[in-house]
Structure formats: C-alpha cells, structure tokens
Amino acid sequence: MKRTASLLSALAAIVGLAGVSFAQGAPHKKTAAELEKEKALTQPYSNDLGPNEYDSVVKGYPAQFQAGYKLLKVRCAQCHEPRRPLNSRFLEPYVGDEKVSDAAKRKKLKEAKIAEWRKTNPELFKEKAVWQPEADVWSRYVHRMMNKPGCKMTPVEAKQIWLFLVYDSNQRKIGKNEEAWRAHRNKLVEEFKAKYPKRYEELAPQSDL
Amino acid sequence: MQKKLFYLFNFLMLAGFVAALAVDYHKDWRKYQAEYYRRTAGVLEAKAMQSSDPAEAAKLKAQARKMRSMPIQIRQIIAKDLGRVDRCITCHVGMDEFVNPTLTTAFKDQPFAGHPDLSGIVKNHSFQKFGCTVCHAGQGLAVSVEAAHGKTENWEKPLLREPLLQASCAKCHGNFETLHGAEIAAKGKHIFETHGCLGCHSIHGKGGVISVDLGNIADKPLERIALYNLSLIKGPDGKPLPRRDWKLPAWIEAHLTNVPMDFVPNDPYAKYNKEPIAPSGMPDFTQELTRDDADAVTAYLLSLTEEEQIPSRYYVPGPPQKEPRFANAVEHGKFVFNRYGCAGCHGLGGTKGRRNYNALGPGQGDMSLDMDKGREPTLVDTLGTYTRDELRAKIQNGVPSSQIQKFNPDGPTPPLYMPTWKEKIKGQELEDLVTYLMSIAKKQEEF
Numbered sequence: 001m002k003r004t005a006s007l008l009s010a011l012a013a014i015v016g017l018a019g020v021s022f023a024q025g026a027p028h029k030k031t032a033a034e035l036e037k038e039k040a041l042t043q044p045y046s047n048d049l050g051p052n053e054y055d056s057v058v059k060g061y062p063a064q065f066q067a068g069y070k071l072l073k074v075r076c077a078q079c080h081e082p083r084r085p086l087n088s089r090f091l092e093p094y095v096g097d098e099k100v101s102d103a104a105k106r107k108k109l110k111e112a113k114i115a116e117w118r119k120t121n122p123e124l125f126k127e128k129a130v131w132q133p134e135a136d137v138w139s140r141y142v143h144r145m146m147n148k149p150g151c152k153m154t155p156v157e158a159k160q161i162w163l164f165l166v167y168d169s170n171q172r173k174i175g176k177n178e179e180a181w182r183a184h185r186n187k188l189v190e191e192f193k194a195k196y197p198k199r200y201e202e203l204a205p206q207s208d209l
Numbered sequence: 210m211q212k213k214l215f216y217l218f219n220f221l222m223l224a225g226f227v228a229a230l231a232v233d234y235h236k237d238w239r240k241y242q243a244e245y246y247r248r249t250a251g252v253l254e255a256k257a258m259q260s261s262d263p264a265e266a267a268k269l270k271a272q273a274r275k276m277r278s279m280p281i282q283i284r285q286i287i288a289k290d291l292g293r294v295d296r297c298i299t300c301h302v303g304m305d306e307f308v309n310p311t312l313t314t315a316f317k318d319q320p321f322a323g324h325p326d327l328s329g330i331v332k333n334h335s336f337q338k339f340g341c342t343v344c345h346a347g348q349g350l351a352v353s354v355e356a357a358h359g360k361t362e363n364w365e366k367p368l369l370r371e372p373l374l375q376a377s378c379a380k381c382h383g384n385f386e387t388l389h390g391a392e393i394a395a396k397g398k399h400i401f402e403t404h405g406c407l408g409c410h411s412i413h414g415k416g417g418v419i420s421v422d423l424g425n426i427a428d429k430p431l432e433r434i435a436l437y438n439l440s441l442i443k444g445p446d447g448k449p450l451p452r453r454d455w456k457l458p459a460w461i462e463a464h465l466t467n468v469p470m471d472f473v474p475n476d477p478y479a480k481y482n483k484e485p486i487a488p489s490g491m492p493d494f495t496q497e498l499t500r501d502d503a504d505a506v507t508a509y510l511l512s513l514t515e516e517e518q519i520p521s522r523y524y525v526p527g528p529p530q531k532e533p534r535f536a537n538a539v540e541h542g543k544f545v546f547n548r549y550g551c552a553g554c555h556g557l558g559g560t561k562g563r564r565n566y567n568a569l570g571p572g573q574g575d576m577s578l579d580m581d582k583g584r585e586p587t588l589v590d591t592l593g594t595y596t597r598d599e600l601r602a603k604i605q606n607g608v609p610s611s612q613i614q615k616f617n618p619d620g621p622t623p624p625l626y627m628p629t630w631k632e633k634i635k636g637q638e639l640e641d642l643v644t645y646l647m648s649i650a651k652k653q654e655e656f
Contacts (some may be wrong), residue, residue, distance in 0.1 A: 030576075030618070035569050039614040103655035134596070143653045144594035149569045159656045206602050 032150025033078035040080035044199060046129070046192035046209045048080075050087030050184070057172065061164075064098060068164025075153045075161065079145070085165060089185060089209075090141065091124065091133040093117070094170035098163055110135040124174070128207040130185040131173060138165040238299045238352045241320050242281050245302040250276040252315050279308070283352060288340035290520055295340040295349035297357060306336060330390060343519070344377040345369055360453045365431050367456045369511070372504045376427070379512030381519060383526030391527075397509030400502055404494070404557065408550025409625070412513065417550055418628050420490065426461065427514035434460055441472035445500065461510050465503035468493045470566065470581065477566070477580060477621050488581075490624025492553070492563035542645025545638045551588075554625055559588030559649055568623035569614040576617045583616055583623055592650035600643050605631035 030038075040048075058069045073082050093113035100106040114135050117124050124131045134140075142162045146153055153161070173181045189209050193200040203209050250273040257269035284305050285296040298305040303314035303323050312331065314323040324331050334344070342349040347368040351357040359367035369376060375394040379385040386395040401407070407416035413424040439455040442463040450459055463472060470488035479485040498506070535541035546552070546559070554563055562570075568583030595603065607629040610622060634642060 032569055032573060032616070035614050035616065035618075038618075039569075039612075043612065097656075139653070139656060140594040140596070142656075144591065147591050147594070149571050149573070155654060162656050206606070208602075 032148075033152070034150075036079035036148055036150060040084065044192070044196055045084065045203070046185075046188040047084045047087035047089075049188050049191050049195070050083050052081055052083040052086070054086055054168075054172070058168070061167065061171070064160070065164045065167045068160040068162075069168070071157050072161045072164060075157055076145070078152065079148060079150070085141075086168075087184075087188060088169075089128075089130055089132045090137045090165075091131050091169045091173050092136060092138040092166045093133070094166050097166055107135060121174070127182065129189050129209045130182050138162055138169070236352065237354060238283075239281050241300040242279075242284075242302055245321050246276045246279045248316060248321060249303075249309075249314070250274075284308070286336055286340045288338060288343065290338070290523070291340060291343050292518055293340045293342055293349055295342050296352050297341040297345075297347070297349065298336075299352050300354070300357070301341075304336060304341075312336075326390075342366075343517075345374065346377070355453075359456070362452065362455075363431075365457060367454075367458065369458070372501075373458055373508045373511060375508045376511035379509060380427070380514055380517060381524050383524065384529055385512075385527055386530055388527040393505045394508045394512060396502075397505035397507065400498065400506050401509055402550075403547045403552070404497065405492075405547075405550040405553025405555075406506075407548070408553025409490070410550075417553070419625060423510060423513055425513060425515040427457070427511045428516040429457055429460075431455070431457065438472050441474075443467055458507055458511060462503050462507040464491055465494045465498050465506055466500065468495060470564075475621075478577070485619070485621035487566040487621035487624045490566065497557070538641040538644040539648045540645075541637075542641035542643070542648070545634065545642040546645055549630065549634055554585040554627070555588045559592070559646070562587040563625075565613070565623045565625040567616050567620040568625070569616045573616050576620075580617050580620050585625060588646065589649050589651050592646050593653045597643050597647065600646055601639060603627075604634060604639065604642065605629065 053073070054069075058066055061069070072085065076082055076085060093110045095106060095109040095113060097106060100109065114133055117133055124133050139162055142153075142158050142165070145151060146155075146158055171177070192209065200209070253269045253273035253276065257266040257273065260266040260269060283296055284298045284302065284307075285294055286298060287294050298308075300320040303309050303316070303321055304312060306312065309323075312323055312327055314321060316322050330344075340349065341347075345368055346366040347359045348357050348361075348364050348366075355361055356364070357368075359365075372393040375391050378388060378391040379394040379398075382388055382391065385391040386398060388395075409417045409419040411417060411422045411424070414422070416422075434457075436455065439460065440449060442450050442459060444450045444454070445466070463469075469491035470493075473489035473491075475486040475488045476482045477485050477487055494503075533544060535544060543558075551559070554565075555561075556563055562585035564581060565583045565585050567580040568585070570582050570584035573579040573582045592600070608627040610626040613623050613626055615623065
C-alpha cells in the first residue's frame, strides 16, 4: 500500500514537472501593444532618454489632470514608455480646455494664443528641438495613437490624457519653467546624439528629435 | 539470318513511311480545306442556277469547277518585314487572298468564316503584309488546330481572342487610348493607372519599386513561373485551370481574378527555406474588379513587349490624348494620388488599407493564423492626425521596411513598404497631393 502511494506521488511529480516545463516552453503570445512597444524601443527619440515619471510635479496639479497622468502611465505605457510623451517638445496652448466644450471655439482660442506667442515669445518657434507649439498637436497625436493596432484607450480616457498633456505642457515647458525646459531638452538631444548617432542623423533633418 | 533481318528492317521502315503518309493524309487541315472548296463550289453553283444571265451562269459554273479542282496543300503567308510565316490560311482558306480575293465568305462557322472586320482592321492591315500571328499570336507554322492555336504545353504565345486581342493593337500603336478598336486595352490601362498598380510596379522605370517592372511583362518566359503556382490558379468556373491553359495570359489575369496569396503562397512558416518568405504582396482585387475589368487590364499588360521585331514604320500612333485639366488643387491632388499608385497600398481614395502580410494590423490574435490580417494604413482614418508638414515629410521619406512592425516576430518580413517619393513627387504635385489627402481625412472625433 505504502509502495503504491509512493509510486503514485512520484508519477504525480513527474506529470507536474512535465506540465511546468511545457508551460515554460510554450511561446508567449505577444499582444499588438507589446509589439508596438518593441517597435518604439527600436526607434528611439530624444524624449526616451528623459525621466519616466514626474510624480512630484504632477501631485501639485488639479485632480482631473492628475487622473489623466495616472491614465497616461497605464494606457500610453502599453505601446511606449511614459517618458516619450512626458519629455516631448509638443506644446498645445491651454485655454481652460476642460471648460470650453465647443471644439471650434476652443480651436480659435488656441490659434489666437499661438499668434500671441509668435509675437511675445518667438523663441518658442525657433528652437525646434525644444518646443513645437501648435494649436492641436496633442489632440492630433492622441487621436493618432488611438488608431494604432491594439490600442485599448477609450475616447473618454483619451480625452483625460489629452487634457493632462495640454495642461502639463503649459506648466513645465513655458512661463517660469521655460529656461529649465530648454536646458532639459537640449541635454536630452545631446545625449541622444551621442548615444544614437545614426538615428540622430535620420531625425535631425526632419526636426523630429 | 542477316539477310532476313535486313529484309525485315527494310519492310518495317517502308511500313513506317506508309503509316506516316497515312497519318498526314488524314490531318484535319485537309478536311477543312476540302470542305471549304466543296461548300464554296456549292454556293457558286446555286448562284449559277438562280442567274438569269447565261453568261454569268457559265462564269459561275466555271468558278465552281475551279474550286472543286483546287489542290489540297499547305497555304501560307510570308510576312517578310515581320519575319513571320503564317500557315493559318491552310485551314482558314477564306482568308487567303489568292483563293478568295474578296475575303468575304457565305459561312459563319470557323474555320470557313471570313474576317469579321474587313472594312476596318483588315483594310489597314493587309494579310499579305502583316500575316495573322502578329495580331492573333499562336503558332504560325503549325497546321493542327491545337498547335496552331498555341494550346500545346510548351508554346508560350497562345491564340489571342477578344478581348485580349486588343493587346496587339496597343503594342504597336502609340496613343492607342484614342484609337477606335482599342477601347478595351485603353480601359485596362485606365484601370491599371487608377487602382494603384503603379504604386508597386513600374513600366519602363515610371512607377513604384516594390515589385517587378512590367515594361516587358508580355515577354515573361513561362520557365520563370513555377508550374506549382500555375496549378493553384482557379478558372472562371472555380476549378483548376487545365494544363493546356497554363500560359502567360492566364498567369497575368489570375493576379486579378484570384487572390494572389492563394496561388503564390511562398513559405511563410519557413518549411522549405531557412528564412520565412511572405506570400505574394499583390493585393486581392477580386472584390474590386469584374471579370471584364480583369480582361481589360490583361489585354493592356499583354501589349507591354520588347521582344517583337516589328519595323519602326509599322508603329503608327493614334491622335494624342487631351491634356488633363483640373478645376482646383484637390482635383489635381487626386490625379497625383492615382498617377503614383497610392491606391495600390491604401485602397481607392485611401479608404481601405490593403493586405500587408505579417504587418501589425487590426484584429490580429493568433500568431500563426492571423499574419494575413496585416494591413497598410487606411488613410482616411489617420490623415486627420497629420499636419501638412508631417504629411509632406511622410510622402517624401516613406516608411522603410525596417520600420514596419512584424505581427509574428518569427514570420516573414511584410512585403509592402512605403518607398521614398522625394525624387518623384515634388513641387506643385506634392502640394496638391497633400491638399487632396487633407480633403479626404475623416473628421476627428472632437475632445
């Protein structure tokens, strides 16, 4: 009886071990988002050398933007690191977006703001590796990301993320933080040039660093 | 013993000669020729009987007698300028100007009927000068139906019938689009130019670089097409093509009437090669083109030859086409979109990205089964997220193969990519193309 029991347990152990090794040997099925992330890693930008989170800064933002930030760290991170949008040169004017529900009106306000920046702060338009001010740049990019295979972002989530990106850009990239941002971006571009010289040569002519 | 063997072999040789003569005597062409003379004599005799003029009746009877005594022999046209000897008139005797100077016959059935277009094509292409096969293809020297019509295994240029016959008009006549009688080939060229074929294929260097130049596709030797691929082609009845139809016209047409990856499956799982090879990157046109459309494109492509030894004085162009005029930048941009074959990857009007095997695409799940769900971008969905500058840069720089994400990392490299267009699309063409693209973009859902 004892002998049968030990034989059975040995058999169970063998079957168990075989199961474990089979499970380990089975190929991991990558999701579309994981594949997009692989692609993002093979095609780096200077943004990808910056910090991956700005928790200490964002905690001072109004709650709704903090919510967008949290979503960004989950949703955007499916296909690329959060550092890619967080260190981006994109700058879309913040006109109290969450309060202006009429998109056409909002666009006009933003275009007016861009025109104002052109007059009051032309530097923003000259240093293309530091800033890319446009009336709807974040809106366009969030929409573009929504079209990527495997993107699970709902329109509501996308809007929250967009709100955060617009607000955050206006906080960290201009005004009192303008100089710090310029230094940050220039440092990233320098590091990028040193680390990925071929990719730098590819992107620099298109001002897409 | 040796003497006996000598006699035996002599006898066998003689029997062989007699058998060869007997077989030759019973060839179909003899029957057709005799039948033609018999029928024609009958018609002449009937006319003589009906004639009220005795002189006329006597003349007709003499013609009938002559017809009945015509020798049965191989008849041929030697088209010296074209280097052709065509024996088609051995069976189609009614088209021999020496037997039948009017070239008209009272018969509707082949091979006794006359040429259907005496007042048009024949008037301008005399049989004695042009022969038959320069237009109709087939095997001019052969005198059996199967061989002459090129239905034998190793004859590469089968008889061309309507609508493919118009390939022969287009191969010699420049501006054939404006010629009466070449409408099908002209339609084929139009389809070729508007459905994006030029995005991947070029013709004499004009067009895309993703796939082969089709400038001499009509000269493609069958030895460059694997019989295995030909065996996978389905005919109009859905059944595999019979062996005798495994020819270039069927091969070209199959690319439009079959799903190309079905008959050019290649080796996507690397079963036979070290590296996986994607199936044909040619899009599936079965839902986009009718059989008539496919015929028209095939007729046009069969006109693209460099092999024909036709003297330059035979190349008579039609009247030039009118220069296209455009009411605005969007219309011109649309013309540019078609001209450079953008629809080849992005679908007509950019409305549906075409298959790009093993590229990352929507709705993919199973690694091994869903590689064929890879898609090129559907432009109308994505264009709204681009600025003019970004679009301009995208068109000029393209998207190299290395930047197209594979769905299955172990699968083949996706066959399609966006070539750089900076050398081809520039200036006003580029600006108007961008304007057109912006005009077809779906409005983004507003935040």
